[in-house]
Amino acid sequence: MTGAASAVIEALLPRRNYLERSDAYKRKGIAANIDQVLVLAAVEPRASEEFLSRILLIADAAGVNTLLALNKIDLPGADEARARLMLLVGAGHELIEFSARPEHDAAPSAPAILRAKLAGRRTVLCGQSGMGKSSLVNALVPNASAVTGELSSALGSGRHTTTFSRLYHIDSDTTLIDCPGMQEVGIHHLTHADLARGFREFAPYLGHCRFANCRHVHEPDCALRNEVAKGGVAPERLRLFQKLIAEIGV
Ligand SMILES: Nc1nc2c(ncn2[C@@H]2O[C@H](COP(=O)(O)OP(=O)(O)O)[C@@H](O)[C@H]2O)c(=O)[nH]1
Ligand SMILES: [Mg+2]
Ligand SMILES: [Zn+2]
Structure with a gap:
């Protein structure tokens, strides 16, 4: 606990669904009662198709809708990156694409592409480090100030990788949960x-x-x-x- 802040649990709501990952020893919850998982890939660094598949698998198994997205399409290499995702598109996953950085206005901006898809829903944002999750949060959530990548100037090494999930309100009935620091997606709980x-x-x-x-x-x-x-x-x-x-x- 930090400071004097405290909270009282007023009610326990039944779980509609529960997104989790697991290794051979334990299961780790990601989020509960969500409407969809936004699975983020980027032109650069190259997303691991296996990582993407694993997220899509745990979401399907949890009965949660998914949306596959390619970010940073302002960068050269967008065509190759898109081509690498075609196996997943062929498997039946919808792909959307955008640029999370607002200064790249030649590419479709993330808010323009995503607003209608996120509206009124609770969305969990998953993707490897560097895909642009924090940048996307900043593009979508007023005053979010999520810290984005690059090397930490204060420490000289290491990255700004937050490890705790954070829930952001886009508006009163639209929320986005950023799940940073997810390197491995264990699937041991699946059959x-x-x-x-x-x-x-x-x-x-x-x-x-x-x-x-x-x-x-x-x-x-x-x-x-x-x-x-x-x-x-x-x-x-x-x-x-x-x-x-x-x-x-x-
Ligand atoms: N060119 C370009 N760079 C981006 C875009 N989105 C994010 N980045 C950059 O990619 C790096 C990693 O982004 P970040 O949001 O920290 O990724 P995270 O680790 O998934 O949270 C940062 O240097 C961002 O500025 C984009 O749409 N276009
Ligand atoms: Mg981040
Ligand atoms: Zn068979």
Whole structure:
């Protein structure tokens, strides 16, 4: 506690949903009762597609809507960055793009693109360090003064990476929760079925394998692996799926 501030819990509201991540030992809550997760990638530094996939998976498993966004499209390299996200777009994730820095007025500004999508909702902002989360908060929230990246001049090294989630009010019924410092997104709390469903483009093939309990790894007559061989599903996506089920042992 800091200073004399204190608070009283007036009521415990039932949880509508609960976004969490987990390693082999413990689960870590990210946020509860949210309407959507805004998953932020950037032109530079390059976002990890695996990181993005992991956030999308935990959100899908929690039953929370997602929105995938590419920031910093004012930078050269936007086309390549967009192309790298096409696997996720092909999997059924909507992609929006903008520039969070208002001085780059040639690119669509974040408030213009996001206002209607955020209005009246509670949105959690997730993304690796450097993607522009704090810049986006500053663009959307009057007087937010979130500290943005670069090297810390005071310390000479290290980054301004905050580690606590913060909730900002855009207006009386619109909130944005910044989740900084998320380097790893463990998925140990997910089941094989959660993962298979989270790779949304797998849906037409699930349930059509020879074995009802097919794990889609090396079973014969696997509908999903057959579809990859035919070119209908991207091999990178099946590889990531197989890596993740091996990681959590399901
Ligand atoms: N060119 C450009 N730079 C941006 C944009 N958004 C953020 N940045 C820069 O990217 C760096 C990291 O941004 P920051 O908001 O701290 O990222 P965070 O770690 O996700 O909170 C900072 O130097 C920002 O000024 C953008 O739309 N365009
Ligand atoms: Mg930040
Ligand atoms: Zn199969």
